[in-house]
Amino acid sequence: MTFTTEDLQRLFAGIAEDIAAERDHLCELDGAIGDGDHGLAMDAGCQAAAKAVGELDAGIAPTTAFNVAAKAFLNAVGASSGPLYATAFMRAGAAAKGKQTLSDDDFLSVFAAMAQGIQERGKAEPGEKTMVDAWKPAADAALDARRSGKPLPQCFEAAERAARTGCEATSNMTATKGRASRLGDRVIGHIDPGAASAVIIISAMAKFAQHHDGWAVNS
Amino acid sequence: MKTKKLINSGADAVDEMLQGVLAAHPRHLYAVEDMPRAIVARNGPRKGKVGLVIGGGSGHEPTFLGFVGKGLADAAAIGNVFASPPPDPIIACAMAVDGGAGVLFMYGNYAGDVMNFDMAAEMLALDEIEVRTVLTTDDVASAPPDQRDRRRGVAGNVFIFKAAGAACDLLYSFDDVERAARHANARTYTMGVALSPCSLPQTLRPNFLIGEGEMEIGMGIHGEPGVAREPLRPADAVTDELMDSILREMNADRGDRVAVLVNSLGSTPMMELYIMMRRVKSRLDDAGLILHTSLVGNYCTSLEMAGASITVMHLDDELQRLIDHPCDCAMFAR
Numbered sequence: 001m002t003f004t005t006e007d008l009q010r011l012f013a014g015i016a017e018d019i020a021a022e023r024d025h026l027c028e029l030d031g032a033i034g035d036g037d038h039g040l041a042m043d044a045g046c047q048a049a050a051k052a053v054g055e056l057d058a059g060i061a062p063t064t065a066f067n068v069a070a071k072a073f074l075n076a077v078g079a080s081s082g083p084l085y086a087t088a089f090m091r092a093g094a095a096a097k098g099k100q101t102l103s104d105d106d107f108l109s110v111f112a113a114m115a116q117g118i119q120e121r122g123k124a125e126p127g128e129k130t131m132v133d134a135w136k137p138a139a140d141a142a143l144d145a146r147r148s149g150k151p152l153p154q155c156f157e158a159a160e161r162a163a164r165t166g167c168e169a170t171s172n173m174t175a176t177k178g179r180a181s182r183l184g185d186r187v188i189g190h191i192d193p194g195a196a197s198a199v200i201i202i203s204a205m206a207k208f209a210q211h212h213d214g215w216a217v218n219s
Numbered sequence: 220m221k222t223k224k225l226i227n228s229g230a231d232a233v234d235e236m237l238q239g240v241l242a243a244h245p246r247h248l249y250a251v252e253d254m255p256r257a258i259v260a261r262n263g264p265r266k267g268k269v270g271l272v273i274g275g276g277s278g279h280e281p282t283f284l285g286f287v288g289k290g291l292a293d294a295a296a297i298g299n300v301f302a303s304p305p306p307d308p309i310i311a312c313a314m315a316v317d318g319g320a321g322v323l324f325m326y327g328n329y330a331g332d333v334m335n336f337d338m339a340a341e342m343l344a345l346d347e348i349e350v351r352t353v354l355t356t357d358d359v360a361s362a363p364p365d366q367r368d369r370r371r372g373v374a375g376n377v378f379i380f381k382a383a384g385a386a387c388d389l390l391y392s393f394d395d396v397e398r399a400a401r402h403a404n405a406r407t408y409t410m411g412v413a414l415s416p417c418s419l420p421q422t423l424r425p426n427f428l429i430g431e432g433e434m435e436i437g438m439g440i441h442g443e444p445g446v447a448r449e450p451l452r453p454a455d456a457v458t459d460e461l462m463d464s465i466l467r468e469m470n471a472d473r474g475d476r477v478a479v480l481v482n483s484l485g486s487t488p489m490m491e492l493y494i495m496m497r498r499v500k501s502r503l504d505d506a507g508l509i510l511h512t513s514l515v516g517n518y519c520t521s522l523e524m525a526g527a528s529i530t531v532m533h534l535d536d537e538l539q540r541l542i543d544h545p546c547d548c549a550m551f552a553r
Contacts, residue, residue, distance in 0.1 A: 027422055035301050035441030036426035037419060044299070079276075079302035080331035083338055121334065178330045181369070186444055 001152065003102040005065045006058040007212060009050075012069060015204040016050035019043055022200055029193040033180040038193040041079045046201075048076035049089070062102055066093030066110075080178060081194070084118050084131065091117030104152040108142055111159070111205065115139035122177065126166070129175040129187065131194035138163035138202050156206035163202040167195040221423040222523075229421035233277045233299055240284060244549035247288050256297040256304055257311035258284045262547070263293040269387045269396045270294070270316030273325050273380055274309060275332055276301040278419075279440060281550040282376055282519040283326075288548030291384035292325075300419050300522075301441045303331035309339035313348055321349045321393035325383055325400060327372025328354040351393070353400040355379050357409045357530065359464050360437025360446045367405075373440050374482040374519035375407040377551075378532040378542065385544035403538060408469055409480075410461040411528030413438035414451065417485060417521050436460060440484070440521045440528075454491065458498040461529045466506055469533050473507030478542050480513070480530040485520040487527050492516065495527060511539060518551075 019026075019042050026039030052072035053065050070089035074082045095113035096102055102110065115135040119125075124132040141162035145155040170192040175181040180192070226232045237255055241248060251257040264270055273283045274296030283295040294312035298304035313322045324340065326332045333354070340350040356367055357375030372379075382403035386396045413435045416425040426442040429435060434457065437445030451457075471477070481496045483489075492515050503510050511534055519528070532538065546553050 024422070027424075031426050031442075033444070035439070035443055036422070037299075037301050037441075040419065040421050041299070041302055075305045075307050077302065078298045078305040078331065078335050080334060082303070082305050082331070083334035122330075 001104055001212065003062065003107055003212070004058070005056060005060050005062050008062055008065045009054050009056070009058070011205065011208045012046075012050040012053045014208055015201050016046040018200050018204045019046045019197065022197075026193050026197055029191060029196055032190045033175070033187045034178070034193065037079070038081065038197065041077045041081045042197045045073040045077040045081060045085060048072040061100055062096040063093045063099070066090070066096060081197070084121050087117040087121035088114035105146070107152065107209070108146055108155060111142055112139045124177050127173060128177050129170045129173040129180060129192045129195075130177050131192065131198040133166040133170045133173070133192065134163040134195040134198035134202065137166040138198075153206075153210045156209040160199075160203050160206040163199045167191055167199045170195045222418040222425065224420060224423065226420050229419070229423070232420040233297065236277065236280070237284075237297065240549065247547070247549040248284070251308075251311040251315050254308055254311040256308040257294065257315065258287055258297060259294040259312065259315045260287045260289060260292070260548075262289040263287070263291075264316040264318055266318045267320055268318045268390055269320045269393050270313065270318055270322040271325065271380070271384050271387050272296065272309065272312045272316060272322055273376075274298070274304050274312070274336070275326050275329070276303060276441070278417075278522045279519050281517065285550030286377065286380055286384075286548050288546060288551070290388045290544060290546030290553070291548050291551070292380055293387070300421070303329065303335045306335055306339040306342060309336055310342055313339065313343050313350060314346075317348050321351065323383065323387070323393075323396055323400065324350055324352040325355065325380055327376060328356045328368070328370060329372075349393070351397050353383070353397060353404060355404050357404065357407045358439065359408050359410050359468060361439065364468055371439055371443075373409045373411065374480055374528045375404075375409040375530045375532070377480055377514065377518045378478055378530065379403045379407050381546065382538055382541040384546060385541040388544065388546075399537065399541065403532070403541070406533040406535075406538065407530060408465045408533075409528050409530040410436075410464050411438060411440070411445075411484065411526060412436050412457055412461060413442070413445070413484060413524055413526035414487070415525040416442060417524040419522070434526070438526070440519060442521065442524070454494045455498045458495045458529070459502065462499060462502045465529065465531050466502070469531060471506070471508055471533055474509065476509045476511040476534040476539060477503065478512045478532040478534055479503075479510060480518060481515045482518045482528045482530065483516065483520065484524040484526040484528065485517070486523045486525045489516065492527060495529065499529060512542060
């Protein structure tokens with residue numbers, strides 16, 4: 001199975017759709033421990049990325065699509081999520097460099113690079129109540145599944161499960177990064193909104209990997 | 220229930236506000252071509268002067284763009300409501316104000332702002348524009364004194380930017396501007412209280428809930444939870460609670476001079492601010508402190524949040540000179 005820029009256009013459109021559906025819920029989660037705008041930022045960023053990637057010529061290399069997504073997301077948003085996801089997409093672009101289409105393994109490298117980029121830009125470790133608590137275990141689980149010979153859709157199923165578990169675990173954590181870090185124990189009992197939006201994106205990628213697989217088999 | 224606002228659409232609110240600001244203040248401000256979120260002073264930047272770029276999210280007006288002008292900041296990069304600007308407008312501001320003596324970034328200490336301004340600084344380094352950064356951390360409620368560098372920047376920005384802008388205007392060297400800016404920040408203390416929430420133009424829903432008879436001490440200017448939720452008390456008692464925290468930490472000697480800002484978070488009227496100011500003055504008198512200058516009004520708001528903050532800057536000779544230095548901005552002049 002291979003991925004082209006045309007596939008990535010569908011992926012970014014799917015992510016934007018799923019984030020838009022959860023926009024107000026993400027704002028509510030953020031309102032509990034932050035300033036209540038996380039849903040707006042993620043929605044604006046994903047819409048901008050989907051639009052910019054959607055306007056590309058389908059024959060363009062995937063690395064360009066990721067870089068275009070990074071720039072569009074960043075300039076639509078700023079905030080915290082802007083630099084974090086822009087870095088994720090730039091790293092995805094670097095992982096896809098020089099390839100006209102992406103194999104399953106390439107797509108997993110892209111996914112792992114996104115998680116790595118977010119972690120480095122945010123200077124966060126797992127356990128600090130951030131989106132890294134969803135991204136890092138998800139990337140690890142996907143790579144583990146691949147090493148034990150699983151096909152791509154199952155790797156992403158494992159990633160999605162790990163992301164959900166990681167996100168739920170943020171409820172019991174205190175924060176050391178971002179605005180929630182000033183609240184001490186008052187954030188316990190609330191999941192991190194950045195981890196919640198990460199789950200939506202990772203689920204959208206898992207859904208995409210599954211559908212893509214079905215589509216590839218049927219055609 | 221949705222809150223009522225005079226907007227056309229939530230998505231256009233920031234850009235339409237900026238169009239209105241430029242329409243009202245063409246002698247003071249312009250936007251960089253093709254970069255409407257980069258607002259620059261007409262008369263500020265010049266060769267040999269350190270350029271001062273401030274910025275942050277919208278919704279705090281007149282912070283940040285109201286403090287762009289000769290003698291204060293040279294440019295402001297404007298973000299979405301309560302969200303840091305992305306690197307592009309920050310870079311455009313820096314390029315517009317670079318006079319060859321360096322560019323100083325000053326903004327409140329928030330994770331998003333730090334990432335975006337740092338990315339901008341990295342990109343500017345490739346163009347050989349030297350950028351340094353001084354974060355404002357005046358919000359006493361946001362971290363203990365031994366973790367001062369983790370605190371948020373709030374209304375104290377007005378005095379801290381003012382001091383740094385004056386240092387730039389007086390043609391201090393880059394090193395001295397940076398030193399003066401850090402010094403101004405270190406001697407500025409703010410404590411706030413929120414009475415009712417604000418709502419973002421895109422959601423029109425209150426961004427936090429607070430009971431009818433309650434107030435929240437130390438709430439942040441984006442509605443971040445503060446240090447204590449208490450029953451609302453009379454203005455003097457609330458002012459005392461805020462001043463106690465500030466004076467305890469400031470640790471000033473009798474006879475020292477201060478600058479004071481009593482700031483509305485948006486919808487608290489002048490009447491209430493002056494009632495608080497009256498109490499501030501009597502607390503300063505009790506402590507033997509001299510009120511050198513004061514500001515009362517809307518300086519760093521949180522949309523239509525009700526509540527107020529008190530900022531005290533502990534002056535010395537240098538800070539007094541910088542605070543008294545003339546400035547001519549669209550929404551603030553001395």
